[in-house]
Amino acid sequence: MHGGPVDLGFDFSVSAQAPNGPRLEFVVECKMSPRPVHFPHVNIEREFRDQLPNRIRVPVLAAPVIGSRMAEVCWENGWSWFDLTGNCRLCVPGYLYIERKGGKPTYRRPRVGANLGTPQASRVLRVILQPYQLSSFLKQRDLQERCRPGVSLGLVNKVLSHLRAEKYVQEDKQGGYRVSDAAGLLQAWQAAYQFKRVRQLRLFTLKRPIEIEQALQGIGPHLDVKVAYAAFSAADLQAPAVRQPKTWLMVSPDWEHEVLNALGAKSVDSGENLIVLVPPDDGPFFEAERREGRFACTHPLQTYLDVSQFSGRGEEAAEALFQQVIKPAWKERGVT
Secondary structure, three states, X not given: OEEOOHHHOOOEEEEEEOOOOOEEEEEEEEOOOOOHHHOOOOOXXXXXXXXXXXXXXXXXXXXXXXXXXXXXXXXXXXXXXXXXXXXXXXXXXXXXXXXXXXXXXXXXXXXXXXXXXXXXXXXXXXXXXXXHHOOOOEOHHHHHHHOOOOOOHHHHXXXXXXXXXXXXXXXXXXXXXXXOOHHHHHHHHHHHOOHHHOEEEEEEOOOOHHHHXXXXXXXXXXXXXXXXXXXXXXXHHHOOOOOOOOEEEEEOHHHHHHHHHHHOOEEOOOOOOEEEEEOOOOHHHOOOEOOOOOOOEOOHHHHHHHHOOOOOHHHHHHHHHHHHHHHHHHHHOOOO
């Protein structure tokens, strides 16, 4: 092992002889807080690709903590990596593959960027992940105006700056933003989504599912959706995959009392047949799916977020939604 001279662009290297093969040289670049937007951290074409006979050079990123997004970017660009938690992925095709996950961080990385799980950040994500939005660049002011409920321009800037640093969005020369990794961003949003902020009311009603829908037809304002099928009930209509006996509703906080009265629903400790989700704001009703002759459903993106919070059958329902509804809608707009 030896330190790398300043002009080589890496911090140190480690060499090993492969049995009956070439010499492997791992050239390591160390960073305290690597971000995908800064990748690659050195000019790998100049520094790492000058292969010699019987030697393979492998670029490696090292940091106190390497998150899943940074690890994914390394993998996509042919870099190995390791961090101080003991997690790593070291790969030399045909000669070596070592991967370790699950090590608990010994170093707490300071939070940077935006928290994608807050209700305010979610309002921004709901706009930029809409299929009709993915094919065009959107200015921050225009994005702010489309968010429902409204958000500050500062919040929009903070979210977009974070997404750009994580390489989920790209910026054009006019200052417009467009999603460049829709599936990756959806996964990051799902992982950060704070479902605990949604109140879950476990209720029992004597009404059958069709009677529930009939009783709710007149609830809420005419133009805005304030009550909709959600979670498993919405998924069953949008991408049937999982059957379960309960009715799931998303209800605006302003209409909770009216809905419970209309359904004659009572709170129970067990044996519930109705689950009412009450979000902290009306964001989950953004672009709610109105269905002719039927009750509205939350948008497939929102449905995906909600069902994915439940392991097992919920994850199965989420995968069906993604494969049958979300991904094809994105593909129609040229996003793969």
